[in-house]
Amino acid sequence: MATFLWFLIGLLAFENLGRIFWLAKGEYPARHPGQIAVDLVFGLCLIGGIGYLLATAG
Structure with missing residues (x-):
């Protein structure tokens, strides 16, 4: 899931x-x-929302 979110951040x-x-x-x-x-x-x-998801997922 994290890889997908990083990919979305890159595209955005x-x-x-x-x-x-x-x-x-x-x-x-x-x-x-x-x-x-x-x-x-x-x-x-x-991008901010995805970054929040990545930051709080761990």
């Missing part, structure tokens, strides 16, 4: 880095900046 981190890059560069893929920002916040919350 990669996805969020891409969104941060889009917001910083100003090039948006067929979406509005607000939508990307909401997705970014949601992804960061997921």
Whole structure:
């Protein structure tokens, strides 16, 4: 289970880095900046929740 959660953190981190890059560069893929920002916040919350699960699992 821990391996799966670490894998999810890696995927979400990669996805969020891409969104941060889009917001910083100003090039948006067929979406509005607000939508990307909401997705970014949601992804960061997921990373935090998974991190909490990993921290309290032991």
